[in-house]
Amino acid sequence: GSSSVESLDYEVIENYAYREEQAQRGKLYVGYSVVVKWFFALLIGIGTGLAAVFINISVENFAGWKFSLTFSIIQKSYFAGFLVYILINLILVFSSVYIITKFAPAAAGSGIPEIKGYLNGVDIHGILLFRTLIGKIFGSIGSVGGGLALGKEGPLVHTGACIASLLGQGGSTKYHLRYRWLQVFRSDRDRRDLVTCGCAAGVAAAFRAPVGGVLFALEEVTSWWRSQLMWRVFFTSAIVAVVVRSxxxxxxxxxxxxxxxxxxxxxxISDGQEDYSFEELLPMAVIGVIGGLLGALFNQLTLYMTSWRRNYLHKKGNRVKIIEACVISVITSVISFGLPLLRKCSPCPESDLDSGIECPRPPGMYGNYVNFYCSKDKEYNDLATIFFNTQDDAIRNLFSAKTIHEYSAQSLLTFLVMFYTLAVVTFGIAVPAGQFVPGIMIGSTYGRLVGMFVVNFYKKLNIEEGTYALLGAASFLGGSMRMTVSLCVIMVEITNNLKFLPLIMLVLLISKAVGDAFSEGLYEEQAHLRGVPLLESRPKYKMRQMTAKEACGAQKVVSLPRIIKVADVVSILRTNKHNGFPVIDHSRNGERLVIGLVLRSHLLVLLQSKVDFQHSPLPCDTRGGSKPISHSFSEFVKPASSKGLSIDDIHLSSDDMEMYIDLGPFLNPSPYVVPEDMSLSKVYNLFRQLGLRHIFVVPRASRVIGLITRKDLLIED
Amino acid sequence: GSSSVESLDYEVIENYAYREEQAQRGKLYVGYSVVVKWFFALLIGIGTGLAAVFINISVENFAGWKFSLTFSIIQKSYFAGFLVYILINLILVFSSVYIITKFAPAAAGSGIPEIKGYLNGVDIHGILLFRTLIGKIFGSIGSVGGGLALGKEGPLVHTGACIASLLGQGGSTKYHLRYRWLQVFRSDRDRRDLVTCGCAAGVAAAFRAPVGGVLFALEEVTSWWRSQLMWRVFFTSAIVAVVVRSxxxxxxxxxxxxxxxxxxxxxxISDGQEDYSFEELLPMAVIGVIGGLLGALFNQLTLYMTSWRRNYLHKKGNRVKIIEACVISVITSVISFGLPLLRKCSPCPESDLDSGIECPRPPGMYGNYVNFYCSKDKEYNDLATIFFNTQDDAIRNLFSAKTIHEYSAQSLLTFLVMFYTLAVVTFGIAVPAGQFVPGIMIGSTYGRLVGMFVVNFYKKLNIEEGTYALLGAASFLGGSMRMTVSLCVIMVEITNNLKFLPLIMLVLLISKAVGDAFSEGLYEEQAHLRGVPLLESRPKYKMRQMTAKEACGAQKVVSLPRIIKVADVVSILRTNKHNGFPVIDHSRNGERLVIGLVLRSHLLVLLQSKVDFQHSPLPCDTRGGSKPISHSFSEFVKPASSKGLSIDDIHLSSDDMEMYIDLGPFLNPSPYVVPEDMSLSKVYNLFRQLGLRHIFVVPRASRVIGLITRKDLLIED
Ligand SMILES: Nc1ncnc2c1ncn2[C@@H]1O[C@H](COP(=O)(O)OP(=O)(O)OP(=O)(O)O)[C@@H](O)[C@H]1O
Ligand SMILES: Nc1ncnc2c1ncn2[C@@H]1O[C@H](COP(=O)(O)OP(=O)(O)OP(=O)(O)O)[C@@H](O)[C@H]1O
Ligand SMILES: [Mg+2]
Ligand SMILES: [Mg+2]
Incomplete structure (x- = not known):
């Protein structure tokens, strides 16, 4: 639930310790930190690239070995082959779900909704831990290698984000892998930038689509964006491309x-269809509509499945999760092995020596026309070609050109229905799972179906069914995930066919528009369900009529005086769960003044270290330098990968309780404020655009000291 | 200078009239305005697409006709052909510069710096007028058709922006083309979104690169970005692609x-080089470095040229501008005709019937190996192939594969030096001028030079010089304009070769990094020079140590009371040039309160209409409804294409002067405020991210009425 969720603070807390550190460091340090940032972008690229290569090598070898073993056994006995196939899949899936449930529960699912939440400013515990990274990598090898209806792309995005975050905090706290000199990233804001790079790296690695990665990070995951960041994200993606290519x-x-x-x-598919005619636009638009409908339906069904799982099934503990995954694995294996058995084989097409098409071929290998349970020699099983095969090969076969009439409508329809169902059922089990590849499979199947009708209907033109499969894939992803530009570029980069770009755009526009009419995007819905309170970029309509004061309710503000007794701090922190408290002081002429905001986490650090306790309730004059500062800024940095302190962890003697603390040096002296009657939509914009955590609602000012306009901000260094 | 520059206000001014309108309209209107926005995106796409097609048809026909005429004449007399060639170019350039100087001065140059300024929040008078649009279209036909060393791509971006802005205000005010029902775009913010769409449409049309257009708008021109906007921009680009393609x-x-x-x-160039080896990375990196150096040099030289022109030459009036353009036209013609004459022709390569290469060919037509001043039959002039040719064909020839050894190093070097010089000199004359195509020409020349050395050096591999030309083009644009992702995508989209994407990324990273070490990007430098005060996305280092109060200086704030005498308003507006004034009121218990901000432009509207003048200095109670509102919100909308009212335009009788105005209903009741000691970098972020115009610096608050956190903003409609 959202009770375990805290916000991140993208604002720099300019307290005394921070300003000290800034003053000490000077401009050179800025240069140093820029260099480190670029160095980290490099490391993230290399790390994510290597992780992707590792996952790919493992998955492809497991799957390849599985299919070749099964194929060699079915030469003798189909039943024995069937059992071996089921068993191998089961073992792989079991190992995956075991790792996840026992070791890294946060690594289940795709991780993209959580990362999206993180980049929107919501801190969900556990998503960026070292164990999550490990769980994600090994878990997705098992789940994808085990032939489930899920992909490894979403998990790779999460993997990239984990690598970035771990680097950003200088290693893992728990496993004592931290290095001091790497700890330049003190603020949530810097970490956010790194995580953005990590996301881009993940997509770049998953699809070998560097520009697509940048755009995915930009369009789909981040909520804030600066053009310098784009430039660094771009660099990371380029590194990934180099690593994977090498x-x-x-x-x-x-x-x-x-x-x-x-x-x-x-x-x-660059050798596919050469051109397209205007007549084809209609069936393509139809594909867009189907994509929107099926995509929205997919979102809705998975939403029901997930909420049902959360509320019933997964409450019963890990054992149920493991059993569930194993059952689904067996069902998937049975269907993918069994259904092709029921299918009659088709004769191979007249072999054209030029085209280099070989028919039939063994399953689990690169190429069309898979031989499976065929009685005659020159026959192939069209359902096995897509079902009893690795996902990559199945998609390649669906996209392939010059293979008109390879699939029967019946096979495609069977596959579509079965795989769609499997994808919906599989979504949400406790293994790492991406929705990209299943989406592409589903979409390209109905795309190819439409393509078949077009080929039959228009006859003359050199229409390729593979083109329609590609458009179908784009339409389903558009209808489900609702990405536009990034999806376009990814589709072009993974198929190397620029000619279809305008068509992909058209199909995406339609499918997204249709999908939007029914529901939100997949990731947004999942985020909602998981209690990740995403703030959209636009305020809600209702907010226009509300004021800031109305939004913050009638609750009395819990504020602290500047000099406060330790006992009072403890009791305030115990009696409420707020994370930020206004600090009020009295000026010399007795006027009350709001002097800043102090965070719960900083108060806890102060309580734990005790060095700032003082006996008298008088302010210590930090400006005068009478007292050396006892804290460096880094002590206040919230560790990214642990829950941080809680008030219950802190033990204070009764002597301590009688002492005082001067909060002056530790508070954020200038949080953003809004007048009480500002409309909430303006407040929302302020909060959302600047990535804030707390805004003070204050009375109207009594006078204006000055105005700041563009001219005042044109300061040169 | 910057004195003529005003800021735009991207904030919604929630005055009484606005809230009335909102309340009347309700939620349905929101839906209506969304529909209109999409409809406008469609119109912008169609308009810009048609404008691009028109420009292209004109330019290609003028140029084609010019070359074929010249070619037919030089069969008899080279001298006569020379004269005709010079004359045609001169006429075209003259017509262009005449249109610009007499009719649309704001249409000179590329327009991208100005549009960038507009989208950053700076309102430069005249850049989005109807006459500018017309000037831009016809001017660039003349200047590009006239063979100058400039391109039509930058102007097309400006054209798209003009079309968008004109649509946004419902036509041209001056030419009485406004339609009421189109006037849904009341705020600067909506216009900004339309202009962003227009920019993307311009690039999409210029390069036939729809995704590149979206990214260009995102990376290079806009300063604010929302993902809904991306989606609409994407739609516009897709429409452009469809229009141009049709x-x-x-x-x-x-x-x-x-x-x-x-x-x-x-x-x-999709049939170009198949693959590349690691050894080639070194020469490619060299290209990147050259690109960075030459690009930065180009920026610096054009900066000097432009400031010299501004300060001396162009001060002398329009006649000098016209003469200047004509002189440059003649020089360009002489060089492009004369230099190839001095070059010895080379024998045609052994004709390979398969490759379909025809040698020699007449100039000004699609294809390599141009025949110009060659004595023997089977000979071609390599310098004429690139110099005495249309730009499109020259670039195509430079990029072309399977034409190894077509150019001699000497010719390429001659062309590089001459064209670079011409491009620098031509930059800044009073015609519409883009820098994309000249940049591609320059870059691909040195790229091909490097490629020649690589071919000679490595010998074995199937290296194509054309590939290096492409990388050279990318490197020069990267070194001069400093774009990254968008340039990458544009390069891929214009050459249809995805294989080189990682190489393009590499080259761009290097050239941008090298360029950044020397100077700012071309558009930023030009914007600075033209006094467009761009706010970068990041605050300056110095601002960390400054407070808000320091920034706004010691100047006394000019503020107004709520009920003010007309004479006082007039005198205040006369005596200073500020555009925003705080309004101060006294509450019942005598306390002073800042009740809002009133804009100069709104005051002027009030003064002009006079309907709100009242005899007594008592507040009119708008809330009680005792007085009907006399203004609709649309009256306050600043016309985008005229300077707006000035205080000197308003004539008031002495009776009027004695009356009062109640500013209460017309002020913006909640401008953003910052406490006086907030650090300037935080103020900067607020100002920059939200696109503000005025921020009030106020004393610290005396109490906190409430806190707003993420939870308070999770309101559902
Ligand atoms: N110091 C405070 N005094 C009174 N009300 C507060 C205070 N801080 C927050 N609130 C209110 O309490 C409600 C719950 O906020 P919550 O305690 O979750 O904020 P937070 O924990 O400080 O921030 P977040 O949960 O986003 O990290 C909100 O409606 C908010 O307005
Ligand atoms: N009402 C005012 N009273 C006092 N000083 C002001 C006022 N408005 C602006 N200033 C100051 O005057 C200087 C010049 O600002 P300027 O008058 O150009 O602002 P503006 O015209 O309101 O906004 P812009 O020029 O950005 O449209 C700035 O330093 C600003 O702080
Ligand atoms: Mg909380
Ligand atoms: Mg001004």
């Missing part, structure tokens, strides 16, 4: 088993 | 003369 080059000679064959582009 | 399809049969031949992709 690894593929190294693996080309067969050093890495099944990995490394094929080009850099995952599903290259 | 027009090209329609023109294919030759209906539009020279236009419409060739594919949708401008410089298709």
């Amino acid at each position: 690894a593929m080059g190294w693996c080309k000679s067969g050093k890495c088993g099944h990995f490394g064959s094929g080009g850099f582009i995952i599903w290259d | 027009a090209m399809g329609w023109c294919k049969s030759g209906k539009c003369g020279h236009f419409g031949s060739g594919g949708f992709i401008i410089w298709d």
Whole structure:
């Protein structure tokens, strides 16, 4: 629930310790920190690239080995092959779900909603831990290798984000891997930038689509954006491309088993359809509409599934989660093995020596026309070609050109229904799971179905069914995830076919518009369900009629005086759960003044260290320098990967309780304020655009000291 | 200078009239305005697409006709051909510079710095007028058709922005083309969104690169960004692609003369180099460095040229501007005709029937190996192939693959030096001028030079010089304009070669980094020079140590009481140039209160209409409804395309002067405020991120009425 959720603070807390540190450091340090930031972008790129290569090598080898073993056994006995196939899948899925439930519960699912939440300013405990990273990597090897209807792309985004966050805090606290010199990233804001780089790196690595990665991070995950950041994210993506490409080059000679064959582009269809005519726009629009409908339906169904799981099934403990995953694994194996068995084989097309098409082929290998349970020699099983195969190959086959009439409508329809159901059911089990690849599979199946009708209907033109499969994939992703520009670029980068860009745009526009009419995007819905309170970029309509004062309610403000007794601090922190408290002081002429905001976490640090306790209730004059500062700014930095202190962890003697603290040096002296009757939509913009955590609602000012306009801000260094 | 510059206000002014209007309209109106926004995005796309097609048809026909005429004459006399060539160019350039100087001075140059300024919040008079649009379109036909060293891409961005802005205000005020029902865009903020769409449409149309257009608008021009806007911008770009594509399809049969031949992709090199080896990375990095250096040098030289022109040459009036442009036109013609004459022709390569290369060809037509001043039959002039040719064809020839050894190093070097010089000199003359195409020409020349050395050095590999030309083009643009992601995507979209994407990224990273070490980007520098006070996204380092109070200086604040005598308003407006005034009132118990901010432009509207003048100095109680409101919100909308009212335009009788105005209903009741000791970098962030115009600096509050946190903002409609 949202009770465990805290906000991040993207504002710099300019307290005394911070200003001291700033003053000490000077301008050179700014240069140093820029260098470190770039260095970290490099490291994130390398790390994510290597993680992606590792996952890919493992998955492709497990899957390849699984299919070749099964295929060699079914030469003798289909039943024995069936059992072996089920067993291997089961073992892989079991290992995945075991890792997740026992070791890294936060690594379940795709992780994108949580990362989106993090970048929106919501701190969800556990999503960026080292164990989550490990769980994500090994878990997704098991779940994807085990043939479930899910992908490894979402998890790679999460992996990238974890790597970025861990680097950002200088290693893992728990495993004693922290290095002092790496700790330049003190604020939530810097970490956010790193995590953005990590997300981009994840997509870049997953799809080998560097520009798509940048745009995904920009459009789908981040809530704030600066053009310098774009430039760094771009660099990270480029590094990922270099790393993955080098690894593929190294693996080309067969050093890495099944990995490394094929080009850099995952599903290259650059030799596909040459051109398209205006008549084709209608069926393409139809694909867009189908995509919007099926995508919105997918979101809705997975929403029900997930909330049902959360409320009933997963409450019963880890054992149920493990059993559930195993059951789904067995069902998936049975369907993907069994259904092709029921299918009659089709004769191979007349072999055209030029086209280099080989028919039939064994399953689990690069190429169309898979031979499975066919009685005659020159026959192939069209359902096995897509169902009893690795996902990558299935998609490649669905996208493939020059293979008109390869699939029967019946097979495609069977596959569509079964796989859609499997994808919905699988969504939300306790393993790392991405929705990109299943989405592409679903979309390209109905796309190809439409393509078949078009080929039959228009006859003349050189229409390729593969083109329609591609558009179908785009439409389903658009209808479900509601991305636009980034999806466009990703689709182009993974298929290497720029000619279809305008068509992809058209299809996406339609499917997104249709989808938006029914529901929110997949990630937003999942975030809502998980209690991640995302703030949209636009205020709600209702807010126009509300004022700031109305929004903050009638609750009395819990504020602290500047010099406060330790006992009072403890009791205030115990009796409420607020994370920020206004600090009120009296000026010399007795006037009350709001002098700043102090955070609960800072108060806890003060209570724990005790060095700032004083006997007298008089202010210590920090400005005069009479007292050396006893805290460095870094002590106040919230650790990214632990829950931080709680008031119950702190033990104070009764002597301590009688002492005082001067909060003056530790408060944020200038939080943003709004007058009480500002409309809430303006307050919302302020809060959302600047990434704030607390805003003070104050009475109208009595006078204006000055005005700041553009001219006043044109200061040169 | 910056004195003529005003700021835009991206904040909604929630005065009484606005709230009335909001209340009357309700939620349905929100839906209506969304529909209108999409409709406008559609119109902008169609308009910009058609404008681009018109410009392209004109330019290509003028240029094609020019070259074929010249070529037919030089069969008899080179001298006569020379004269005709010079004359045609001169006429075209003259018409362009005449239109600009006499009719639309704001249409000179590329317009991108100004649009960037507009989207950053600076209102420069005249840049978005109807006459500017007309001047831009016809001017760039003349200047590009006249063979100057400039392009039509920058002007197309400006054209798109003009179209968007004119639509946004419902037509041109001056030419009585306004329609009431189109006037839904009341605020600067809505206009800004439209202009962003227009920019994207411009790039999309110029390069036939829809995704590149979106990214250009995002990365290079806009300063604020929301993901809904991205979605609309994307739609506009898609429309442009459809329009341009349809027009090209329609023109294919030759209906539009020279236009419409060739594919949708401008410089298709998809049949170029297949792969690249690691050894090639070094020369590519060298290209990146050269690009950074030459790009930064270009920025610096053009900066000197422009400031010299502004301070000396162009002060002397329009005649000097016209003469200058004509002189440069003649010089350009002489060089582009004369230099190839001095060059010895080379023998045609052994014709390979398969490759379909024809040698020699007449100039001004699609294809390599131009025949110009060659004595023998099977010879071509390599310098004429790039110099005595249209820019599009020259670039296509430079990018072309399978034409190794077409150019001699000497020719390329000659062209590089001459064209670079011409581009620098031409920059800043009073015609519409883009820097994209000249940049691509310069870059691809040195890129091809490097490629020649690589071909000679590595020998074995199937290296194409054209690839290096492409990378050179990317590097020069990166070194001069400092774009990253958008440039990458544009380069891929204009050449249809995804394989080189990682290389383009590499080259851009290097050239931008090298360039950044020397100077700012081209557009930023030009904006500075023109006195457009751009606010960067990041506060300056110095601001961390300053407070808000220090920034606004010691100047006494000019504020107004709520009920004010007309004579006082007039005298205040006369005696200073401020655009915003705090309004102070006294509450019942005599306390002073800042009740809001009133804009000069609103005061002027009130003074002009006079309906709100009252005899008694007592507040009119608008809330009680005793007095009907006499103004609708639309009266306060600042016209985008005229300077607006000035105090000197308003004539008031002495009776009027003795009356009073109650400012209560007309002020913005809740401008953003900051406490006096907030650090200036935080104030900067507030100002910059929210796109404000005025911020009040106020004393610290005496109490906190409430706190607003994320939870308070999670309101559902
Ligand atoms: N110091 C305070 N005094 C009174 N009310 C407060 C105070 N701080 C927050 N609130 C109110 O309490 C409600 C719950 O806020 P909450 O305690 O979760 O804020 P927080 O914990 O400080 O911030 P977050 O949960 O976003 O990290 C909100 O409506 C807010 O207005
Ligand atoms: N009402 C005012 N009273 C006193 N000083 C002001 C007032 N308005 C602006 N200033 C100050 O005058 C200087 C010049 O501001 P300027 O008059 O150009 O602002 P503006 O015209 O209101 O806004 P802009 O020029 O950005 O449209 C600034 O330093 C600003 O702080
Ligand atoms: Mg809380
Ligand atoms: Mg001004």
